[in-house]
Amino acid sequence: MAPIRRKAEEILRILKLLWIPALSFALLFAGCAHGPQAVSSPAPQAESLQIRLVSEAAESEPPDVNAPEEPSPYGEYTDEEESLDYPEEGGQAAVGKIADPIEPFNRAMYNFNDRLYFWVLKPVAQGYSKVVPEPARISVSNFFSNLWSPVRLVNCLLQLNPMGALTELFRFWINTTIGVAGFFDPASSEEINLQAQDEDFGQTLGFYGVGQGFYIVWPFLGPSSPRDTVGRIGDYFTYPISYLDPWYVWTAVRGYEVVNDVSLRIGDYESLKDAAIDPYVAMRDFYVQYRQKRVEAKGTKPKPVSEKQTGETLPTPTGPMDRIFPLNREEP
Amino acid sequence: MKMRYVVLGLLILFLWSFPAYAGAPLDTVKVNADKVLDVLRDPKLKAPSAKEIRKKKLEVIYAEMFDEVELSRRTLARNWNKLNEAQRKEFVHLYHQVLEKAYADKILSYTDEKIVFDREAVISANMAEVYTRIITSSKEIPIMYRVILSDGAWRVYDVVVENVSLVQNYRTQFNEILAKNTPEQLLEILRKKVKAS
Numbered sequence: 069m070a071p072i073r074r075k076a077e078e079i080l081r082i083l084k085l086l087w088i089p090a091l092s093f094a095l096l097f098a099g100c101a102h103g104p105q106a107v108s109s110p111a112p113q114a115e116s117l118q119i120r121l122v123s124e125a126a127e128s129e130p131p132d133v134n135a136p137e138e139p140s141p142y143g144e145y146t147d148e149e150e151s152l153d154y155p156e157e158g159g160q161a162a163v164g165k166i167a168d169p170i171e172p173f174n175r176a177m178y179n180f181n182d183r184l185y186f187w188v189l190k191p192v193a194q195g196y197s198k199v200v201p202e203p204a205r206i207s208v209s210n211f212f213s214n215l216w217s218p219v220r221l222v223n224c225l226l227q228l229n230p231m232g233a234l235t236e237l238f239r240f241w242i243n244t245t246i247g248v249a250g251f252f253d254p255a256s257s258e259e260i261n262l263q264a265q266d267e268d269f270g271q272t273l274g275f276y277g278v279g280q281g282f283y284i285v286w287p288f289l290g291p292s293s294p295r296d297t298v299g300r301i302g303d304y305f306t307y308p309i310s311y312l313d314p315w316y317v318w319t320a321v322r323g324y325e326v327v328n329d330v331s332l333r334i335g336d337y338e339s340l341k342d343a344a345i346d347p348y349v350a351m352r353d354f355y356v357q358y359r360q361k362r363v364e365a366k367g368t369k370p371k372p373v374s375e376k377q378t379g380e381t382l383p384t385p386t387g388p389m390d391r392i393f394p395l396n397r398e399e400p
Numbered sequence: 401m402k403m404r405y406v407v408l409g410l411l412i413l414f415l416w417s418f419p420a421y422a423g424a425p426l427d428t429v430k431v432n433a434d435k436v437l438d439v440l441r442d443p444k445l446k447a448p449s450a451k452e453i454r455k456k457k458l459e460v461i462y463a464e465m466f467d468e469v470e471l472s473r474r475t476l477a478r479n480w481n482k483l484n485e486a487q488r489k490e491f492v493h494l495y496h497q498v499l500e501k502a503y504a505d506k507i508l509s510y511t512d513e514k515i516v517f518d519r520e521a522v523i524s525a526n527m528a529e530v531y532t533r534i535i536t537s538s539k540e541i542p543i544m545y546r547v548i549l550s551d552g553a554w555r556v557y558d559v560v561v562e563n564v565s566l567v568q569n570y571r572t573q574f575n576e577i578l579a580k581n582t583p584e585q586l587l588e589i590l591r592k593k594v595k596a597s
Binding site: 142144145202332339342343344345346349350352353354357358361362365 | 469477481485489537569576589590593
């Protein structure tokens with residue numbers, strides 16, 4: 069019964085938010101122009117370094133003193149340890165492995181994209197970020213993200229996640245109205261807490277059991293696989309920007325979106341590359357791990373809210389999925 | 401009367417210290433993260449000339465916070481057994497330097513980020529996961545620490561950033577290298593990597 073009740077509460081919570089878009093419509097039609105920015109700024113105020121403890125785990129049992137003794141730190145590595153390493157994935161065979169039959173081609177494409185980034189994309193994005201301040205670039209990014217809503221919504225539906233689809237619908241409504249055509253993201257604020265559902269067609273195929281297949285690096289587009297390539301085609305047809313008429317308008321808008329996104333992520337690729345022993349393999353593994361977890365995570369849950377803000381006690385966040393009981397401990 | 405207070409005091413002290421003999425995983429990570437933030441925030445160490453001092457201080461916290469040998473063993477996994485004891489020691493040392501070169505400057509450049517500690521999940525008697533988020537001006541990055549109980553303290557042996565495991569990422573790279581090379585050649589690659597950059 070509990071999950072149904074929780075679902076009902078969630079629906080109620082979303083319905084309660086209905087008055088916000090309604091109010092915003094009223095405001096728009098009344099010609100009121102006070103800054104909707106006041107509702108929520110897209111960037112969380114970065115106060116000086118500050119640690120906040122949101123919620124503590126429930127009873128963390130004191131560790132078993134009689135646990136078998138660890139072998140000497142430099143001792144042999146045993147297979148049992150390996151299976152303990154990532155217990156949630158049922159052994160390590162499934163984690164982060166992908167066939168790479170066309171590695172020479174992929175490495176060539178990787179080098180091409182690497183140069184494209186350092187010689188073209190990065191200088192352009194750096195020049196752009198000198199002219200346009202960060203808050204404006206975040207707003208532009210919000211605007212495009214809002215236009216990606218149909219992709220996320222459709223894929224929530226395809227993955228039998230009506231709550232996710234509803235979340236996307238309300239997000240689009242709120243952000244398009246009080247978020248001023250999507251330039252702001254009040255829906256993600258702590259008060260409303262409707263998070264974007266990171267779903268796309270590649271993940272939908274994964275949801276129905278389609279594997280990645282093998283690794284492909286496309287020029288310009290980067291890491292992919294047969295599954296995610298098909299997914300990208302689906303995304304293309306669901307993304308409204310794709311329907312902009314003369315092809316060069318589409319290309320220009322899409323190019324601008326990419327430059328804007330890159331301007332907010334300068335340094336990420338560099339640190340991945342610097343930290344890697346073999347950047348090509350590091351990138352491949354990064355891609356595989358990232359996509360696999362995205363497929364496994366069904367939608368995006370609301371952010372945990374601190375007790376202070378809600379004024380009510382939070383349920384203990386440990387569910388059966390969070391907690392895998394050790395085999396050698398007796399349950400109460 | 402006085403005796404009663406003493407007994408009460410002792411009782412409180414006893415009860416209070418009992419469950420905390422190893423500390424909860426989340427608290428341990430938090431205490432260490434706090435220490436890192438203290439170093440980064442220290443106005444006396446703000447000057448660029450104090451960078452080396454800050455690095456040294458972070459090094460001490462890192463040694464306390466991470467279980468380096470465990471991190472190395474889990475990175476190499478089965479391949480760990482291909483190395484002899486001397487090679488293992490050198491590997492741990494070199495791997496440490498690779499990570500330091502890659503991440504020390506990044507951590508030192510943090511200024512206005514906020515860390516939120518969400519929850520911990522107990523995996524087994526001596527293993528747990530601590531879920532945190534770093535909040536920057538433009539994004540939020542989920543970071544999960546895998547911790548293991550070693551020598552009576554919870555120590556980090558893997559960092560999972562945006563669902564990507566650091567240990568797993570390096571394991572894939574080292575596996576690939578060791579499929580075609582000897583352990584000695586791997587160490588040589590790492591020595592070069594440390595010397596360069």
